Amino acid sequence: MDDHIIKGRGKKFPYNNRQISWMDFNSRVMEEAFEKENPVMERVNFLSITASNLDEFIMVRLAGVIDQMEHGIKESDLSGLTPKQQYNRLSEKIHEFSEKQYSCLNHSILPVLKKHGICFRKVKELSEKQKAFIDKYFDKVIFPVLTPMAVDTSRPFPLLLNKSLNLAIRLMNEEKETFFAVMQVPSVLPRFIELPQDDTGDNSPKQRDFILLENIITSRLDELFELFRIRAYCPFRITRDSDLDIDEEADDLLSEIEKSIKQRRRGKPIRLEITSKCDKQLREFLTEMLDVDESEVYECKGPLDLTFLSKFAKIPGCELLCFKPIKPVSPCPDFYGWNDIFAAIRAKDRFVHHPYESFDSVVAFVREAAKDESVLAIKQTLYRVSGNSPIVAALIKAAENGKQVTVLVELKARFDEENNIHWAKKLEKAGCHVVYGLSGLKTHCKICLVVRSEPDGIRRYLHMGTGNYNDSTARFYTDMGLFTCKEEFGEDASSLFNVLTGYSIPPQYNKFIVAPHGMRAFFEDKIRREIENAKNGMPAGITVKINSLVDPHIIRLLYDASKANVPVRLIVRGICCLIPGIEKTSENIEVHSIVGQLLEHSRMFRFENGGEPQMYLGSADWMPRNLDKRVELVFPIEDDDIHRRCDEILEIMWNDNVNTRIQLPTTDYMMIDRRGKKAHNCQAEFAAIAKKALKKKVLESTQESALTSSGQ
Numbered sequence: 001m002d003d004h005i006i007k008g009r010g011k012k013f014p015y016n017n018r019q020i021s022w023m024d025f026n027s028r029v030m031e032e033a034f035e036k037e038n039p040v041m042e043r044v045n046f047l048s049i050t051a052s053n054l055d056e057f058i059m060v061r062l063a064g065v066i067d068q069m070e071h072g073i074k075e076s077d078l079s080g081l082t083p084k085q086q087y088n089r090l091s092e093k094i095h096e097f098s099e100k101q102y103s104c105l106n107h108s109i110l111p112v113l114k115k116h117g118i119c120f121r122k123v124k125e126l127s128e129k130q131k132a133f134i135d136k137y138f139d140k141v142i143f144p145v146l147t148p149m150a151v152d153t154s155r156p157f158p159l160l161l162n163k164s165l166n167l168a169i170r171l172m173n174e175e176k177e178t179f180f181a182v183m184q185v186p187s188v189l190p191r192f193i194e195l196p197q198d199d200t201g202d203n204s205p206k207q208r209d210f211i212l213l214e215n216i217i218t219s220r221l222d223e224l225f226e227l228f229r230i231r232a233y234c235p236f237r238i239t240r241d242s243d244l245d246i247d248e249e250a251d252d253l254l255s256e257i258e259k260s261i262k263q264r265r266r267g268k269p270i271r272l273e274i275t276s277k278c279d280k281q282l283r284e285f286l287t288e289m290l291d292v293d294e295s296e297v298y299e300c301k302g303p304l305d306l307t308f309l310s311k312f313a314k315i316p317g318c319e320l321l322c323f324k325p326i327k328p329v330s331p332c333p334d335f336y337g338w339n340d341i342f343a344a345i346r347a348k349d350r351f352v353h354h355p356y357e358s359f360d361s362v363v364a365f366v367r368e369a370a371k372d373e374s375v376l377a378i379k380q381t382l383y384r385v386s387g388n389s390p391i392v393a394a395l396i397k398a399a400e401n402g403k404q405v406t407v408l409v410e411l412k413a414r415f416d417e418e419n420n421i422h423w424a425k426k427l428e429k430a431g432c433h434v435v436y437g438l439s440g441l442k443t444h445c446k447i448c449l450v451v452r453s454e455p456d457g458i459r460r461y462l463h464m465g466t467g468n469y470n471d472s473t474a475r476f477y478t479d480m481g482l483f484t485c486k487e488e489f490g491e492d493a494s495s496l497f498n499v500l501t502g503y504s505i506p507p508q509y510n511k512f513i514v515a516p517h518g519m520r521a522f523f524e525d526k527i528r529r530e531i532e533n534a535k536n537g538m539p540a541g542i543t544v545k546i547n548s549l550v551d552p553h554i555i556r557l558l559y560d561a562s563k564a565n566v567p568v569r570l571i572v573r574g575i576c577c578l579i580p581g582i583e584k585t586s587e588n589i590e591v592h593s594i595v596g597q598l599l600e601h602s603r604m605f606r607f608e609n610g611g612e613p614q615m616y617l618g619s620a621d622w623m624p625r626n627l628d629k630r631v632e633l634v635f636p637i638e639d640d641d642i643h644r645r646c647d648e649i650l651e652i653m654w655n656d657n658v659n660t661r662i663q664l665p666t667t668d669y670m671m672i673d674r675r676g677k678k679a680h681n682c683q684a685e686f687a688a689i690a691k692k693a694l695k696k697k698v699l700e701s702t703q704e705s706a707l708t709s710s711g712q
Helices: 018-034 040-070 083-115 128-145 213-218 253-264 280-290 306-312 341-347 360-371 390-400 417-429 487-501 519-535 552-563 624-628 640-654 682-709
Strands: 005-008 011-014 118-120 149-151 165-172 178-184 192-195 208-212 229-240 269-275 297-300 350-354 375-382 404-409 433-435 447-454 457-465 477-484 513-515 542-546 568-572 589-594 603-607 614-618 630-636 660-663 669-671
Touching: 011 552, 018 040, 018 083, 018 669, 040 083, 040 229, 040 269, 040 306, 083 118, 083 297, 128 192, 128 208, 128 213, 165 213, 165 280, 178 280, 192 213, 192 306, 208 213, 229 280, 269 280, 341 360, 341 457, 341 477, 350 360, 350 640, 360 375, 360 390, 360 447, 360 457, 360 477, 375 390, 375 487, 390 404, 390 417, 404 417, 404 487, 417 433, 433 487, 447 487, 457 487, 457 614, 477 640, 487 630, 513 519, 513 624, 519 542, 519 552, 519 603, 519 624, 519 630, 542 640, 552 568, 552 589, 568 640, 589 640, 603 640, 614 640, 624 630, 640 682
Parallel strands: 118 208, 269 297, 375 404, 404 433, 542 568, 568 589
Antiparallel strands: 005 011, 149 178, 165 178, 165 229, 192 208, 229 269, 350 477, 375 447, 447 457, 457 477, 513 630, 542 603, 589 660, 603 614, 614 630, 660 669
């Protein structure tokens, strides 16, 4: 525990290292890949997620630690670790994690796939029919796109793409001189290929065999280097430092980001993955050419780049080996029976819970605004959107229909920069006013404002959410949204967009809590209020659901709340630097982490407030970047029915005992012991609640129609 005790304001307080906490989160994801109760294709998918997560962690977070070391920074961070100490711990953790990934693949997943008749084959295991198939596939499909690249005095080591899969080859000529070559495994071709089966003529379950692209290529290497003998080959993959260094004061931010994206492809290699039993000379050749240390070399006991398993998990014909899909109900229960979405919102605030309830209601809001003759203007923030976004299409249509359309596109959304640049250009071309946000701040808030002319004057309609306007991720991210046309909310929305698009001074908002100018103070005041209420014998309590808890000031206040006997319940999916359950410090704090079929993404904040509970939703986590360096939006839930729904949602999540891990004072996480208890899977329960709610609406509507038709 001493490792986690840090100094702050003259006192020591427990604080877990952010990077180590993130690695622990990815370990919780990998637990799902090991979990025998999960369908095998879902385990395959969880394993691919750990690989994708780890790639991004290394490219950004580990790269940042290395950068600190290279700049000679020796000061300890909040957890008491210097950059060098952090790097050593992380390097050890990442190596152990990588070994577990391949143990999971080889010993836990592949044997189960084999029991279901699904196998990855090596060339030597193929039947004659299958060998003929891969020979033809190589000649017709693979060979034309291969580019062997010799490395010698006249041909330097090529610039290899970040995260690309490559082959290193050691060659020997007739004079027994050694040469080297590299070749990229074409990313434009499928990574795995299904092989034909011999016709057995019986009705036995069909065997399905697959082979990896690199295995086909290595089986024909001799034909690519006919003047040499192949002495050894080894697949390898590099991961580069990919954290962008953007000059936000540049005259053209879009061009500056485009330039930085190109630099990302040339970042310094900080991880080299090779297969185990790699030829010694090839290993030395790669480490020298790529200038990587031994600590940056990872030997993998299986195929490199396990992110390909994401596509493999979705191969047709394996639906029974997956989770039963959670299908959104449509229409959303809150909008059932309403043909006019604006009339529905005028009648009452409306709430949506994705993906249990369809994201179509959000898309319909923008689409209806685009074609409604009474709509004068649409203003919207976009942080991450899908590749074929119906939201963007609706905004373009609105501009074409003569609406005033203003869109704030966040170009700095990490790893979505190119996609957002594409949409920004397309929106501008259609006549939308496109803004790229405020210098030095990412715009992360989720809000859409529709200004409509009505008989009694101008009315503003809003959608505010906890997640992105992305119809693709809305199918597997859990998020919430609120529709309202209350005047005070509308005034706040107009003020917020004026700040984002112009030179307005941040106002005193009626209802909104907006970072970076007021959110930190708001949350700190709310926690202090709970402390005072507890001291005065009034009802007190804090229940929060967020993705990450890092901010030291918030953590210190939560410790103070615990010492004042305020019950603090935290549902933190990922990074959690707070350490619960420490005597006389955090014994009244509990931390849960939910990792399940869906990615938990919604943010909810509930304060007991002396017996008159307050509920807030929004886009912000409790991290310094969210509170101080981003434009974030948190908003209150004032409708009694929606407030009750949110309370119910929090309680159901807190009582989950299927997807939940509990954080221990050691910072380890433990699954809930379900022996003798009924299983509670919050995600499955929310899906059932949504279906029941819609069914109830349909029944009520049917009964009302029957009464009307009977004249009663």
